[in-house]
Amino acid sequence: MNRAQKRRIGEYLIEKWFLFLATISIIVLALIVAFLFKEGIPIFKSVSVGDFLFGQLWYPTDEPADFGILPLIVGSLIVTAVSSMIAVPLGVLSAIYISEIARPSVKEILKPVVELLAALPSVVIGFFGMVVMAPFLQKVFDIPTGLNIVNASIMLAMMAVPTISSLTEDALHAVRRELREASLALGATQWETISRVVVPASLSGACTAVILGMSRAIGETMVVLMVAGGAAAIPESIFDSVRPMPASIAAEMGEAPFRSDHYYALFATGIVLFFMTLGFNLIADYISHKYKQVGTATL
Numbered sequence: 001m002n003r004a005q006k007r008r009i010g011e012y013l014i015e016k017w018f019l020f021l022a023t024i025s026i027i028v029l030a031l032i033v034a035f036l037f038k039e040g041i042p043i044f045k046s047v048s049v050g051d052f053l054f055g056q057l058w059y060p061t062d063e064p065a066d067f068g069i070l071p072l073i074v075g076s077l078i079v080t081a082v083s084s085m086i087a088v089p090l091g092v093l094s095a096i097y098i099s100e101i102a103r104p105s106v107k108e109i110l111k112p113v114v115e116l117l118a119a120l121p122s123v124v125i126g127f128f129g130m131v132v133m134a135p136f137l138q139k140v141f142d143i144p145t146g147l148n149i150v151n152a153s154i155m156l157a158m159m160a161v162p163t164i165s166s167l168t169e170d171a172l173h174a175v176r177r178e179l180r181e182a183s184l185a186l187g188a189t190q191w192e193t194i195s196r197v198v199v200p201a202s203l204s205g206a207c208t209a210v211i212l213g214m215s216r217a218i219g220e221t222m223v224v225l226m227v228a229g230g231a232a233a234i235p236e237s238i239f240d241s242v243r244p245m246p247a248s249i250a251a252e253m254g255e256a257p258f259r260s261d262h263y264y265a266l267f268a269t270g271i272v273l274f275f276m277t278l279g280f281n282l283i284a285d286y287i288s289h290k291y292k293q294v295g296t297a298t299l
Contacts, residue, residue: 040267075242082153091164118162126226160213171205211284
């Protein structure tokens with residue numbers, strides 16, 4: 001057996017090994033989703049889909065129980081929206097600075113530091129929100145509690161910024177150097193080159209980074225459990241306490257009797273959260289392909 005045959009056999013085995021791992025991953029994911037639906041669907045024997053999704057009362061232990069998750073959905077959406085308003089500008093602008101403006105010596109420091117934020121455990125960030133941010137907000141804004149939407153949004157933004165910044169910086173770095181040089185050669189300033197050439201060319205990756213950062217925010221559990229306040233009610237201001245869906249599942253699953261309506265309702269809440277996260281990822285995939293095609297046609 002010559003060297004070329006050994007190489008082909010090695011490549012074939014590696015290809016099949018990767019195929020095996022990918023298949024196992026898909027099977028495991030499918031089993032998780034099947035289990036989620038199996039444990040969540042039975043709640044709709046006791047409550048209608050409309051009452052479950054749009055009911056405004058969440059009292060799963062009362063007699064009779066109320067299983068309306070609209071306050072939980074609203075809490076998840078508003079916390080994600082406010083955190084995105086903080087994280088998206090910080091993440092994108094920091095990525096532009098690191099990729100296009102910072103000197104190489106500064107870039108070598110800033111990029112690892114930003115990515116290091118992603119390594120912080122969520123419980124540490126939540127503890128910081130409880131111990132430091134909550135008393136600060138309570139004192140500055142003279143509010144009854146610092147465990148509210150603003151606190152949770154700031155903490156979630158801290159978690160989303162590394163994802164948005166890192167992926168956006170990679171997208172900016174992937175823009176061909178010739179485009180920058182051509183723009184500068186035509187007399188454009190550095191800012192004009194960044195805003196009119198580099199950013200449009202990397203829009204696909206940047207939009208994907210933003211959507212994935214938002215997906216992480218909407219699915220985060222520990223931070224919102226610790227600093228969102230835990231009030232299962234529709235908020236009237238950004239200083240009100242809320243209970244997002246992940247926090248409700250984490251807080252109540254240990255207390256819900258096995259195979260009770262409360263147990264099934266929590267799994268059904270997980271189904272709703274699954275579809276919301278899936279929607280964010282589908283939007284990211286659509287935007288990625290759309291702007292990639294537009295950018296390729298333009299360039």
